Amino acid sequence: MIPLSWYLLLSATLFCLGIVGFLVRRNLITIFMSIELMLNGVNLSFVTFAHQWHLVKGQIFVFFVMVVAAAEAAVGLAIIIAIFRARATLAVDRIDLMKL
Amino acid sequence: MNTDLLRILPETILVVAGILVMLIDASLPPRAQRRGLIWVAAPGTMLALWASLIQLRLDPGTAFFGAVETSPFTIFFHVLICGIVLVALLLAYDTLPRDSHHQGEFYALVLFGASGMCLLTGAVELLVVFIALEISSISTYILAGYRKHTGKGPEAAIKYFLLGSFATGFLLYGIALIFGATGSTQIYEVAHKAASAQNHTFIVLALMLMLVGILFKVSAAPFHVWTPDVYEGAPSPVVALLSTAPKAAAFALLLRVLYQMLPDLRSLWMPLLWVIAAASMTIGNLAALRQQNVKRMLAYSSIAHAGYLLAAFAGLADKGIAAAAFYIAAYAAMNVGIFAVVTLISGYDEHLPLVADFRGVLYRSPLLGSLLIFFLISLIGIPFTGGFFGKFYSFSAAVGGGAVVLAIIGLLNSGVAAAYYVRLAVTVAQKPENGMSQAALPVPQIGVAVGAALLFTVGATLWLGIAPEPILRAAENAAHALQ
Amino acid sequence: MNPIPYHWQYLPLLIQIVVAFGLGTSMILGSRFVGRHRNSKTKLAAYECGVEAVGDARGRFSVRYYMVAMLFILFDVEAVFMMPWAVIYRKLPEITGSRFFGFWEMIVYLGFVAVGIFYIVRKGILDWSLDKADL
Numbered sequence: 001m002i003p004l005s006w007y008l009l010l011s012a013t014l015f016c017l018g019i020v021g022f023l024v025r026r027n028l029i030t031i032f033m034s035i036e037l038m039l040n041g042v043n044l045s046f047v048t049f050a051h052q053w054h055l056v057k058g059q060i061f062v063f064f065v066m067v068v069a070a071a072e073a074a075v076g077l078a079i080i081i082a083i084f085r086a087r088a089t090l091a092v093d094r095i096d097l098m099k100l
Numbered sequence: 101m102n103t104d105l106l107r108i109l110p111e112t113i114l115v116v117a118g119i120l121v122m123l124i125d126a127s128l129p130p131r132a133q134r135r136g137l138i139w140v141a142a143p144g145t146m147l148a149l150w151a152s153l154i155q156l157r158l159d160p161g162t163a164f165f166g167a168v169e170t171s172p173f174t175i176f177f178h179v180l181i182c183g184i185v186l187v188a189l190l191l192a193y194d195t196l197p198r199d200s201h202h203q204g205e206f207y208a209l210v211l212f213g214a215s216g217m218c219l220l221t222g223a224v225e226l227l228v229v230f231i232a233l234e235i236s237s238i239s240t241y242i243l244a245g246y247r248k249h250t251g252k253g254p255e256a257a258i259k260y261f262l263l264g265s266f267a268t269g270f271l272l273y274g275i276a277l278i279f280g281a282t283g284s285t286q287i288y289e290v291a292h293k294a295a296s297a298q299n300h301t302f303i304v305l306a307l308m309l310m311l312v313g314i315l316f317k318v319s320a321a322p323f324h325v326w327t328p329d330v331y332e333g334a335p336s337p338v339v340a341l342l343s344t345a346p347k348a349a350a351f352a353l354l355l356r357v358l359y360q361m362l363p364d365l366r367s368l369w370m371p372l373l374w375v376i377a378a379a380s381m382t383i384g385n386l387a388a389l390r391q392q393n394v395k396r397m398l399a400y401s402s403i404a405h406a407g408y409l410l411a412a413f414a415g416l417a418d419k420g421i422a423a424a425a426f427y428i429a430a431y432a433a434m435n436v437g438i439f440a441v442v443t444l445i446s447g448y449d450e451h452l453p454l455v456a457d458f459r460g461v462l463y464r465s466p467l468l469g470s471l472l473i474f475f476l477i478s479l480i481g482i483p484f485t486g487g488f489f490g491k492f493y494s495f496s497a498a499v500g501g502g503a504v505v506l507a508i509i510g511l512l513n514s515g516v517a518a519a520y521y522v523r524l525a526v527t528v529a530q531k532p533e534n535g536m537s538q539a540a541l542p543v544p545q546i547g548v549a550v551g552a553a554l555l556f557t558v559g560a561t562l563w564l565g566i567a568p569e570p571i572l573r574a575a576e577n578a579a580h581a582l583q
Numbered sequence: 584m585n586p587i588p589y590h591w592q593y594l595p596l597l598i599q600i601v602v603a604f605g606l607g608t609s610m611i612l613g614s615r616f617v618g619r620h621r622n623s624k625t626k627l628a629a630y631e632c633g634v635e636a637v638g639d640a641r642g643r644f645s646v647r648y649y650m651v652a653m654l655f656i657l658f659d660v661e662a663v664f665m666m667p668w669a670v671i672y673r674k675l676p677e678i679t680g681s682r683f684f685g686f687w688e689m690i691v692y693l694g695f696v697a698v699g700i701f702y703i704v705r706k707g708i709l710d711w712s713l714d715k716a717d718l
Contacts, residue, residue: 002589008280015273022266031262038269042276049280058279061227063663065272068234070660072265074653075238079245079261081649082254095258097251098329119698126705 007048014041028080028090032073039069107163107170108222109151110178111215117144118211125204134203138193138549141207145186145214152178152218160581166286167225171581176425176574177221177352181345183560184432185214187553188341191440194547195337195448206246210341213239217349226275226285229353233271233317236349237264240342244334256333263316263326271313277306287361295364307362307369314357317350320410321379324403328391331399335448339395340439343402344432351409351428355421358413360582373413374506380407381513388520392454394442397520398435401479404517405431408494411510415497421579423497426572430478430490430564437557438475441468444544455524460532465543469528471554476521478561481514486564493572650708661696665689 014037021034043062050058084090105112121137121144128134152175160171189210196203216235223229241264245257279285281302282293294303316323331339358369384404391397409431412423445461445468446452462469478485481492491514495507546554564571629635668689671678675685703709 015269018269022262028258028262032265035262035265035269038266039272042269042272045273045276045280049276049283052280053283055283057227057285060667061230061275061279061285063667064227064231067660067663068231070656071234071238072261074657075241076261076265077649077653079241079254079257081646082245082248083258086249086251086254095255097255098332119695122702123698126702130707 004048004052007044011041011044011048014038014044017041026092028083028092028095031092032076032080036069036073039065103158103161104163106155106158107161108168108219109155110148110182111219111222113144113148113151114211114215114218117141117147118208118215120144121204121208121211125208128204130201133198134201135193135196135198137204137207138189141211142186142189142193144211145182145189148214148218149179149182149186152182162224166288167228168219168222169224170222172574172577173352173355173425173579173581174222176578177348177428178218180348180429180432181214181217181221183556184341184345184348184436185210187436187440187556188337188345190549190553190556191340191436191443192337194550195443196335197448202246206243209239209243213243213341214345217345220349221352223353224287224356226278226287226290230268230272230275233313233350233353234268236346237268237317240338240346243338244330244342246335246338247333250333252333253335256330259326259333260330267313267316267323269313270309270316274306274309274311274313277302277309281306287356291361291363294362300365303362304365304368307357307365310357311369311372314350314354315376318347318354318406318409319403320376320406321383321403322376324380324383324406327403328387328396328399331395331402332393332453336395336439336443336446336450337448340436340443343399343439344435347402347406348428348432351424354413355424355582359417359421363417370414370501373410374503377407377410377414378506378509380404380410381510382407385513385516385520389516391520392456394446394453394455394458394524395450397455397524398438398442401517401520402435404513405435405479407513408491408510411498411503411506412494414503414506415501417583418576418579419493419497419500421582422572422575423493425575425578426564426568427490427494429571429575430486430561433486433557433560433564434475434478437554437561438472438479440550440553440557441472441475444468444546444550445472447544455527458524459527459530461528463532467546468544471558472528473525474558475561476525478565480518480521484562484565486561486568488565489568489572490564647708647711654703654708657699658696664692 018034018036018038018041021037022031025031025034043065046058046062046065048058050056050061080090083095087095089095117140121140124137124140125134155170155175155178156172158170160169162169189207192203192206192210196206200206213236216232216237216239219232220229220236223232241257241261244260245253247253248257275285278290281297282290284290284293294300297303312323316326319327331343334342358366358373362369381404384400384402384407388397388400388404391400409424409427412420412427414420415423445458445465452458458472461472474485478487481487481490491510495510498504498507498510668685672685676682679685
């Protein structure tokens with residue numbers, strides 16, 4: 001039997017990979033994908049805990065996270081299209097009209 | 101069952117009004133004017149406000165299997181949020197371009213966002229907390245990019261969106277760990293189980309992660325970088341809304357998480373919030389000093405205000421919560437007011453964005469100039485305005501909780517803040533230069549709707565400054581309900 | 584109790600992968616070795632529903648494709664909630680104490696979805712021929 005802690009470790013790893021991707025990547029779409037990776041890492045945690053506690057609640061939570069992620073994806077992609085139309089680039093370094 | 105529905109009545113009304121706006125908007129011919137939709141949106145918001153007040157007659161309690169709650173705490177924030185939304189709608193009605201074909205979406209999104217914010221203040225189940233937070237966030241992400249054909253509009257939206265979703269990821273991971281540590285996501289059950297837990301490692305980690313998510317929404321210091329850019333790029337009526345209403349909701353969530361869910365970890369989160377409060381004030385004010393753009397300056401000022409507000413969290417439970425709730429109300433009144441005035445002066449397209457452009461406003465439009473100065477006075481925190489009592493209660497709560505140094509830092513910061521507020525006020529009062537550019541500027545027109553909005557905010561700011569007792573008592577009731 | 588080792592649970596999965604790959608590979612290789620190949624220009628040309636390839640595959644697509652893709656994501660995920668609802672539907676009267684609670688919940692939910700569809704159709708997002716939608 002694979003211990004539950006392995007799943008949690010995997011989930012934490014996915015989450016951290018998402019954070020690193022968010023901070024390191026320079027393309028809007030890739031950054032956005034990193035966020036999705038973070039959310040999916042969390043989903044794995046939820047499923048693991050649901051298994052540990054024998055509660056369906058965690059799995060229901062995952063459904064909602066997926067739906068919210070889809071809504072975010074729709075809005076995010078729409079904003080990215082708007083950015084591309086206004087600026088013809090998706091590189092974050094060039095989306096810098098406003099600076100400190 | 102019936103009381104269950106009553107307990108989510110304000111949210112339901114907001115959602116139904118939003119859907120009505122959406123349906124009517126879609127049914128109108130594509131090129132028709134859509135300003136008239138305010139006649140659905142504004143009454144809907146008023147109805148929601150009335151429904152919140154009706155809830156006072158209900159006994160405090162939960163509904164839908166312990167998912168949402170009605171108590172003086174939630175009613176306080178419901179009324180506050182509905183009031184802010186009403187003012188923002190009236191402001192938008194007069195200042196959005198008349199021929200904009202996206203006004204239908206604007207009103208609908210504001211209403212949907214408002215329903216999310218109201219739900220967030222009433223949610224006692226972390227699943228509902230998450231969904232409510234996302235409803236309010238996603239609506240405001242879109243609203244921030246409302247001017248999508250300008251360069252700055254989509255940029256503000258994408259910055260807000262990416263950083264917001266990033267922060268939500270942290271909040272969500274925190275919730276997952278709470279669920280893992282306690283086997284529940286109902287706030288009361290979590291509180292119960294956390295109190296008797298042997299090992300706090302997971303809960304502490306979860307609290308840290310949740311704090312990242314929530315402090316982002318209130319734009320406190322290490323998580324504030326999005327604020328100036330979003331406020332600069334988003335249209336001013338939207339900024340009036342999103343600098344106050346989502347923050348009020350997020351502060352309500354913060355109060356709930358800290359005081360209701362994990363009060364036993366106070367020794368842990370108190371020092372943390374101490375540092376964050378001090379950092380928010382200092383960073384916000386120092387950065388605001390060097391801003392030339394009025395909206396950016398106000399953005400940094402709002403970061404500083406988040407700091408003053410967090411100072412109240414250092415107070416003992418009763419006093420701290422009441423002071424925080426009062427501060428949110430005072431801050432909302434004056435901040436919505438000042439953004440309304442700035443919208444009218446700078447214009448929707450912001451042809452006059454800089455502090456220097458505000459020179460001589462008092463002569464061009466005495467009313468707007470004096471209103472701007474009035475709201476600046478309130479933001480400084482001079483007596484007889486809401487800002488004074490907000491700061492007074494917040495800092496005295498901090499002192500009562502033993503955080504004297506924090507209160508002193510707050511007072512020093514108020515002095516620093518006065519510098520840039522006074523600079524703007526003096527610029528407004530300076531005689532205009534005799535150049536053509538100043539003389540050619542039109543006098544901003546104040547419509548009926550925006551006039552009512554201004555009257556409402558001025559009245560609220562004055563009321564909070566002269567007779568704060570009723571609101572303070574409401575805030576104390578709210579604080580009492582949270583424990 | 585000495586069951587098979589834990590990792591053996593994955594054996595069927597492995598077998599399925601092997602079979603799937605094996606089937607595909609054996610069909611391709613089989614037809615290559617068994618069949619006779621006489622290619623002519625006509626046989627290689629696209630026919631019936633095929634379209635002549637033009638230009639580079641990395642060209643830009645109309646934004647309408649993205650619109651449809653986004654809408655697909657949303658409506659696709661909305662269907663997720665019907666699964667747990669359907670599973671628990673018969674027990675809902677016991678849990679909620681009201682006979683038609685579950686029924687009306689789903690009607691309300693579908694009402695929200697219907698409002699979304701109405702909005703999309705009226706705004707002309709699905710209208711590929713007319714350019715009335717402000718995309």
